[in-house]
Amino acid sequence: MFRTIRSKLIFYFLLAGVVPALTVATFSYFYTISIEKEKAAGKLEQIRNASKAVAVDYLNQLQGQVLAAASSDVTPTAFSRLRKAFFSYNRAAALESHDTDVRDYFTQVLAEQLKLPEDKKSAFVDKCVSNDALTLYHQAYLLANQKNKYYNYNALLEQADQQLSGLRQLLQCRDLMLLDFHTGYILYSSRREADLAANIKHGLYASSPLKKVYEKVRDGKQGTVAISDFVAHSPSQNIPVMFVGAPFYQDGKPLGILVAKVEADGLSHRINNGGQWSDAGLGETGETYLFAVNGIRTVPRAWEQGASEFLLSMKVKGASEEMLDRIKQNETPVLSLAVNAEATRMALAGKTGVMFGQNYQQKDVLSAYAPLEANGLKWGIVTEIHKSEAMAGVVAARSYILLMSLAVVVAGAFLAMLIAGLLSTPFAKLMKAIKVAETGNFKLEIKGADETAQVATYINKQQEKIQEQESNIRQQAQQIESEAAAKEAVAQQLTDTKKGLEEKLDEQELHLVRQLKKVSTLSEKLEALRKQLLTNENFAKQQQSTCFPELERVQRNLPNTFVFHRQKDVISQSYYWFEERGTRSFLLVADKLGDGVKGAFMTVTLSQLLYDIVSVNRISTADRILDELHKRLYAVRQVFSDVDPLAVSLCVFDFQKGILEYAGADRPLYYIKDGKLTVINGDEIAAGGDVENGLVRYTNHLVPISRTSTDSFYLSIGGIVDQEGEDGAVFGEQRFQEVLLDIHNLSMAEQQVYLAQVLDEWRQDLSQTSDILLLGVQLP
Numbered sequence: 001m002f003r004t005i006r007s008k009l010i011f012y013f014l015l016a017g018v019v020p021a022l023t024v025a026t027f028s029y030f031y032t033i034s035i036e037k038e039k040a041a042g043k044l045e046q047i048r049n050a051s052k053a054v055a056v057d058y059l060n061q062l063q064g065q066v067l068a069a070a071s072s073d074v075t076p077t078a079f080s081r082l083r084k085a086f087f088s089y090n091r092a093a094a095l096e097s098h099d100t101d102v103r104d105y106f107t108q109v110l111a112e113q114l115k116l117p118e119d120k121k122s123a124f125v126d127k128c129v130s131n132d133a134l135t136l137y138h139q140a141y142l143l144a145n146q147k148n149k150y151y152n153y154n155a156l157l158e159q160a161d162q163q164l165s166g167l168r169q170l171l172q173c174r175d176l177m178l179l180d181f182h183t184g185y186i187l188y189s190s191r192r193e194a195d196l197a198a199n200i201k202h203g204l205y206a207s208s209p210l211k212k213v214y215e216k217v218r219d220g221k222q223g224t225v226a227i228s229d230f231v232a233h234s235p236s237q238n239i240p241v242m243f244v245g246a247p248f249y250q251d252g253k254p255l256g257i258l259v260a261k262v263e264a265d266g267l268s269h270r271i272n273n274g275g276q277w278s279d280a281g282l283g284e285t286g287e288t289y290l291f292a293v294n295g296i297r298t299v300p301r302a303w304e305q306g307a308s309e310f311l312l313s314m315k316v317k318g319a320s321e322e323m324l325d326r327i328k329q330n331e332t333p334v335l336s337l338a339v340n341a342e343a344t345r346m347a348l349a350g351k352t353g354v355m356f357g358q359n360y361q362q363k364d365v366l367s368a369y370a371p372l373e374a375n376g377l378k379w380g381i382v383t384e385i386h387k388s389e390a391m392a393g394v395v396a397a398r399s400y401i402l403l404m405s406l407a408v409v410v411a412g413a414f415l416a417m418l419i420a421g422l423l424s425t426p427f428a429k430l431m432k433a434i435k436v437a438e439t440g441n442f443k444l445e446i447k448g449a450d451e452t453a454q455v456a457t458y459i460n461k462q463q464e465k466i467q468e469q470e471s472n473i474r475q476q477a478q479q480i481e482s483e484a485a486a487k488e489a490v491a492q493q494l495t496d497t498k499k500g501l502e503e504k505l506d507e508q509e510l511h512l513v514r515q516l517k518k519v520s521t522l523s524e525k526l527e528a529l530r531k532q533l534l535t536n537e538n539f540a541k542q543q544q545s546t547c548f549p550e551l552e553r554v555q556r557n558l559p560n561t562f563v564f565h566r567q568k569d570v571i572s573q574s575y576y577w578f579e580e581r582g583t584r585s586f587l588l589v590a591d592k593l594g595d596g597v598k599g600a601f602m603t604v605t606l607s608q609l610l611y612d613i614v615s616v617n618r619i620s621t622a623d624r625i626l627d628e629l630h631k632r633l634y635a636v637r638q639v640f641s642d643v644d645p646l647a648v649s650l651c652v653f654d655f656q657k658g659i660l661e662y663a664g665a666d667r668p669l670y671y672i673k674d675g676k677l678t679v680i681n682g683d684e685i686a687a688g689g690d691v692e693n694g695l696v697r698y699t700n701h702l703v704p705i706s707r708t709s710t711d712s713f714y715l716s717i718g719g720i721v722d723q724e725g726e727d728g729a730v731f732g733e734q735r736f737q738e739v740l741l742d743i744h745n746l747s748m749a750e751q752q753v754y755l756a757q758v759l760d761e762w763r764q765d766l767s768q769t770s771d772i773l774l775l776g777v778q779l780p
Contacts, residue, residue: 010417022405033391037366040390041354044368047281048383051271051288055381056374057546058270061604062171062244062262063225063375064543067536068601069167070246070258072640078163079178079248079256082187085156086138086180086197098140103129105144110194113237115329128194128234130203134185138197160188166639170605173260174241179214181247181254194235208233210259213245217257222247223536227375230264230297232335240264240334264334268298271381274616277301286385290372291344296337297379302361303333317362339382343367347380359384366390540600541571547607549578557585558653560778562748564755566719567771571599574717574771575606579614583656586614586625589773591647591667591717592686602643605636622652622663623700626687630665630696633688645686649715651777653705660703660713670714670737671703672744677737707780712744719772720755725762730769744778751776 106128111121141151168176178188184201200211209228216226225246232238245259273280287301302310326336339360347369359365367384579586593602652661662669664682671678723731743751
């Protein structure tokens, strides 16, 4: 195979250098794949878990808001007038035939809105037209627009619209309905949809989720809240809605049930960071969606970014015409889009994990899946991103490894040729001299002092002896043959040694490949379903507790932070809130939320308002946040007259700019720098208080900060200052400031313990005067 020593040396040197280099390159490539997958999977799991928590919190807050709306004084007042008029109908007029007019409405209006084919309209209208005389009577005037100068229910509905507009705006629902608790008639619909005046106990809605919500609330204990899955509701033009219902009472007796029709957009908006997928860590192709056995429950990212392109892509991928027509007709993929992928099947089977596979668009993706069971809903959640984007680091690493491998091969070939040339040149000279000797010139002319020159000298001496003793020539020839055989033996030994090394390298490579194929899987415990509590106060306490941020989340961004919170009653009348957006961290305390269920309702409302202001509207300065919060709280107080204005302290930390922004509503900020205490007073207008036009402009105070400083900041609601002692005196502002100066050099944990001891010694056996809430932040 190899005719020269030089070619052999080049081959062996290349083999010795290239094989290890390729082995290392192969190992590096597969190791990079493993690392990139693990990193991408961990990131997707974090986003999935966060989105799952957001979805559960949204459903819980939605139920809490519906319960609060039902508990409002406005609801039974408006309903009582409607109920009296609804059942005090003209019996003579009710006996007249209204069937034709109502039938014409469902044929010419609702069926057309639903874009039903002509051959299906008749059967659909038959189901819609009720046999109930009372329903036909009211629908003839409310929906079919029959004229009757004695019929005044329309005017009462308009009055109810004005009374209930604040509740509908608070709930942000598609339609707000009021049902009679005992009979099941729908007495009010804010959108005047086709189910108005219908009786859900029989007829078209007898088997609908709306009836199930009605029955669960009617048959449950006082304060029961019920929620349904999304359903294509024909009176709502088949737009997917879920029903959330809660009872309301008059003089302690059940009067009616408030039901909110909620579309899927709000839930989709929450779990996908308001459509800011990249900000949520999902890059250019990632998304999170909820689903059940019969279809998706949230709006897909591809639909949000272009409905026409989405439908065309689904058609190219082989989606059925029936499904595509249904999506076009309903103008949303929710409920219509099937998500029958491996990851979704695993989630609906109750399993949690991460896997490569194809999604509902038949695109290769990395999916983090999990079940989502809350409030009786059995859904699944998937956070996924295209495989090409998830493994982008592998493509870059592969190019780098190939380039480096090529460089190693080229460098190895150059070095092999150089070294082989240096080693084989003396042998070539020797062979040339020997060939000259074959012509009869026994004098070998080789200069130098290396082994080759020495061999030539030796041969010359032997040649001289050959002339004298021919017999010795044969002996020398035999000796040379013996030496050649010994060299061949050595060469064979080197070959065997090389082969053994190659086999050992192959075994090591096989071992590494087996190690790479071992993939560890992560599991997490399923969240336990929350049990329905028996009383309004306990349910309200549960709703309130979900709104408080976890201390660990606050300390991840502001490590030296403590929260000293002692609430006077079961339900806290004070609240603190934290959020992080980009380079800014927001910290807020609020007081005077109210006692009992009202306090919980205001906590849920305040949490929702802050989320909309900071996360949805992206307002980021302290004064503008407080301005907007004041305006919205003022609107809430126009609906709920028993709600008080709030005392609020708000800090915005921006370490990139080195600035702390502070705005206060009837509360100060305590600030200690270099042992000196500074009190920055907020404006004297409580948030949501009565001012002209409901508008106010709060002052934005700026304080320079740095992560290398040791400054301390304290936000308080004033409960410590108002605490009474044994002699009847209160703790007082001066004593509170002295305590802050005494403790500011301690660690956060020590400050909290010291403060609790001082307060307990002051209070002794006296009861707590009011809620106590103090937040301390120490830099760095």
